[in-house]
Amino acid sequence: MSDLPTFSDLRAFLAHCEAGGDLLRITAPVDPRHEMTAVQLLALRQGGPVLRFEGAMPVIGNLFGTRRRVAAGLGVSPGGVGALGEFLAALRAPAPVRGLGDALSRWPQLRAALMTRPATLRRAPVQAERLPGLEAIPVQTPWPGDAGPLITWPVVITRPPDEESLSAYNLGVYRAQVIASDRLILRWLPHRGGAAHHRQWRDRPMPVALALGCDPALLLSAALPLPENVSEFTFSGVLRGARVEVARATSVPLTIPARAEIVIEGWVHPGETAPEGPFGDHTGYYNAAEPFPVMRVSAITCRRDPLYLSTVTGRPPDEPSVIGEVFNDLALPVIRAQIPEICDLYLPPAACSYRMAVVQIDKRYPGQARRVMLALWGMLAQFSYTKMIVVVDRDIDPRNWDDVLWALATRHDPGRDTVILTDTPMDYLDFASPSAGLAGKIGMDATTKIGTETTRDWGEVMRLDPVHAARAAELLKGLKCV
Ligand SMILES: Cc1cc2nc3c(=O)[nH]c(=O)nc-3n(C[C@H](O)[C@H](O)[C@H](O)COP(=O)(O)O)c2cc1C
Numbered sequence: 001m002s003d004l005p006t007f008s009d010l011r012a013f014l015a016h017c018e019a020g021g022d023l024l025r026i027t028a029p030v031d032p033r034h035e036m037t038a039v040q041l042l043a044l045r046q047g048g049p050v051l052r053f054e055g056a057m058p059v060i061g062n063l064f065g066t067r068r069r070v071a072a073g074l075g076v077s078p079g080g081v082g083a084l085g086e087f088l089a090a091l092r093a094p095a096p097v098r099g100l101g102d103a104l105s106r107w108p109q110l111r112a113a114l115m116t117r118p119a120t121l122r123r124a125p126v127q128a129e130r131l132p133g134l135e136a137i138p139v140q141t142p143w144p145g146d147a148g149p150l151i152t153w154p155v156v157i158t159r160p161p162d163e164e165s166l167s168a169y170n171l172g173v174y175r176a177q178v179i180a181s182d183r184l185i186l187r188w189l190p191h192r193g194g195a196a197h198h199r200q201w202r203d204r205p206m207p208v209a210l211a212l213g214c215d216p217a218l219l220l221s222a223a224l225p226l227p228e229n230v231s232e233f234t235f236s237g238v239l240r241g242a243r244v245e246v247a248r249a250t251s252v253p254l255t256i257p258a259r260a261e262i263v264i265e266g267w268v269h270p271g272e273t274a275p276e277g278p279f280g281d282h283t284g285y286y287n288a289a290e291p292f293p294v295m296r297v298s299a300i301t302c303r304r305d306p307l308y309l310s311t312v313t314g315r316p317p318d319e320p321s322v323i324g325e326v327f328n329d330l331a332l333p334v335i336r337a338q339i340p341e342i343c344d345l346y347l348p349p350a351a352c353s354y355r356m357a358v359v360q361i362d363k364r365y366p367g368q369a370r371r372v373m374l375a376l377w378g379m380l381a382q383f384s385y386t387k388m389i390v391v392v393d394r395d396i397d398p399r400n401w402d403d404v405l406w407a408l409a410t411r412h413d414p415g416r417d418t419v420i421l422t423d424t425p426m427d428y429l430d431f432a433s434p435s436a437g438l439a440g441k442i443g444m445d446a447t448t449k450i451g452t453e454t455t456r457d458w459g460e461v462m463r464l465d466p467v468h469a470a471r472a473a474e475l476l477k478g479l480k481c482v
Contacts (some may be wrong), residue, residue, distance in 0.1 A: 004075050006242045009125075009259035010213045010309060010333055011057035012074065014050065014060065023050040032140040032149075036061065037312045044106040044317060052307075059138050060213070060309045063153075064220075064319050070326040073216030074241055081329045088238075117243055118166055118233055124247030124258035126211075131300040133181030137212075137262065142312045143280035147289065150279055151176040152311045154210040154264075155222040156186060158197040161204060166246070166255060170194055171222040171232035175313075176210060177276050182297040184210070185276040186268065193228065198268065198293060198346070206268045207252035208295050213309040215306025218244065223323060226331075233257075251298040261306045264442055266297040280449040283352050283429060284315025316349040325354035331382075339375045341368065346398040347386075356431070358398035370419055373443035377424070385427040389443045395461065396446075407446040410459070419443035 007013040010206045016319075017023040024043075030036050030053050043051055044065040053059040064070045071078045131137065139149035154176050159169045170193030177185040186208065188194035198206055214222070217239040221232040233255075245260040252265045273291040281287050311319045328347050336342050344360040347353050361372055369391035376383045383389075393411070396403045419442070426439035433439030450460060 002023070004072055004077065006075060006240045007215050007217070008240075008242065008245070009215045010060070010307065011262060013063075013216045014052070014307075016072070017069065019357050021049075022046070023041065023052060023055060025052045027054045029055070032059065032138050032310075034141065034144055036140050037142045038296055040065075040312050041318070044288040044319060044322070054092050055138060056291075057136070057138050058307050059140070060160065060307050060320065061311065063309060065217075066384045067322060067326055070220070070323050073219065074326070074330070075241060075307050075471065077479070081326055082332070085330040088330065089337045108175065118237065118246045118255075119243045120255075121247050121258040124245075124256075125303050126256070126258060126260045126263050127247060127250060127301045128304050129230045129302050129306075131262070131302055132302070134178050134184070134221055134264070135181055136300070137308050138309050139178055139308075140312070145286050146279050147277050149178040151184070151210065151212065152313065153219070154212055155214050155218060155257070155260075155307045156188065156194050157209040157256060158194045158206070159198050159254065160197055161206075164253075166233050167231045169231055169233060169255070170197055171211075171218070173219075173223045175279065176295070177279070177471070181264075181300045183268070183274075184264070184295040185274050185292050187276050187292045189338060196228075200259075201268075201270070203270045205270065205466070207249075207254050208266055208268055209249050209252060209256050210264040210295075211257050211260040211262075212264070212322040213307050214257050215240070215259060218310075219359070220323070223320070224327060243288050249299075250301060260303075261309065262300065264295075265301070266295045266299055267402060268293045268295050272296075272308060279471035280314055281429060282313045282316070284316060285431070287429060292415070316352060320354050321349040323336050323468065325349055328353075333378065338379060339372060341372055344398050351371045351388070354382070354385055355427075356390075357383065357386050358390045358404055359387075360392050360393060360394060360396060361399045361447065363447050363450065366449075369417075369447045370443065373419055373445075377421075377441060382429070384425045385430075387430070387441055389441075391443070391445050391447055393447045408444065411448055412446040414442055417445040417449075422450060 014023060030039055040061040043062045047066050051061040052065050063481050068078050071081050074084060076084050139151055141149050152175055156174045157171055172192050172194050174186055174188040174194055180187060206333055218236040221236040226232060226235055233244050245258040246255045249256050249265045256263050272294045274294050276288040276292040277289040278286040313320055332345060336343060341361050342359055343362055346358045353389060359372060362366060372391055373389045390404060392398060392404060392407045396407045421441040423438050424441050426437060428431045428436040430439060
């Protein structure tokens with residue numbers, strides 16, 4: 001499955017990128033207030049390298065700015081993402097093993113499962129040194145209207161109150177606003193794993209750790225919307241194909257990744273909140289300030305010569321939208337396992353990576369496009385906030401807007417082929433919704449109408465004989481076009 005070396009930490013991944021000419025060191029001073037954002041976004045838009053801003057503590061940016069690097073972080077080349085998705089779908093629903101031969105034929109799955117037991121290190125590299133306070137970290141203030149410095153790539157580690165096993169842990173990427181040398185605001189949205197744990201701690205202080213600069217498999221596992229019963233620690237071991245190395249935190253009862261660059265430990269006290277934001281978000285707009293839990297920092301440990309990993313979220317394309325595109329391909333086999341009628345599915349990054357979906361089906365019966373729309377909205381939690389679904393036929397490439405627009409223009413009747421729902425769950429960040437958290441959805445059936453769906457003669461798609469197309473290409477070979 002894995003066709004690249006395994007990266008035990010961020011440094012190993014950076015060394016791999018640098019060896020391939022895919023890392024740029026910037027020695028000129030760059031201001032982490034706004035200026036660094038401009039450099040990161042320009043590099044991203046050009047498909048540019050990882051950036052290393054040199055300084056007292058170097059800042060790493062644009063880490064996952066290309067699909068190739070996201071795939072590499074998952075341990076595969078870009079062409080291997082689909083196969084990895086198939087593998088993950090098989091892991092989620094393994095067929096019963098039939099005898100030893102069958103078990104051995106599926107050895108990659110078995111090996112991966114064996115690799116998932118974490119190893120606890122007594123001397124964790126991330127506990128080599130301590131930092132005096134959050135001001136020692138060159139935290140970016142990404143956008144001009146932002147409320148202050150924002151930690152953008154933290155892996156936030158939480159667990160339920162009475163459960164110490166790593167399988168119960170949640171790791172999620174939730175931005176954290178720095179409000180003092182020892183205070184952060186944690187912005188876990190209500191439906192996230194971290195928020196669910198927070199509710200369970202109720203009137204008791206909750207231990208929290210933020211791991212900054214983790215290895216790529218752990219970073220991507222924390223960003224993936226994994227089911228609640230799958231541990232990100234375990235999952236990162238499956239991706240890496242090697243056991244995850246962990247250690248006990250120094251001042252809170254939590255286990256942390258041993259090879260992160262920095263770990264911020266602390267407590268969230270019951271009822272203690274502060275207004276978080278405004279900050280620029282992945283939608284391309286600033287969020288309104290809203291109360292979120294405050295974390296009181298009890299210790300900051302780090303490696304020798306630590307690196308600070310940062311990113312910027314904004315109107316796509318941004319780093320999370322590039323990651324989202326790869327996750328799209330990764331999730332496809334899992335989605336197809338649940339709704340087999342789907343051939344392909346695309347979440348255009350420009351539509352914030354989840355607010356619109358284009359679905360390709362192999363249409364066989366009347367009403368099938370509607371069934372698929374309703375299945376996506378009803379069965380799969382990750383489509384709860386998808387405002388628009390367009391369903392197309394097998395001959396339409398959902399990633400090609402010329403194809404999709406042609407299908408909409410020729411196979412869709414707005415009166416007959418549109419499904420409109422009202423008062424369905426919606427991302428409260430969507431200010432276009434009539435009420436926060438409750439909004440409409442639209443489904444557009446742009447498939448060929450068959451059977452009782454139409455009484456009219458349907459148009460036949462014009463196609464030339466491939467022999468003639470080949471002859472034309474031959475005749476015009478070498479033609480220079482102005
Ligand atoms: C760079 C980046 C920043 C993110 N910021 C937030 C955030 O501030 N709050 C949030 O709830 N989710 C944020 N997310 C999305 C979550 O990390 C993601 O949905 C993850 O799957 C949540 O994990 P969970 O389901 O275990 O809670 C961010 C993702 C990335 C990649």
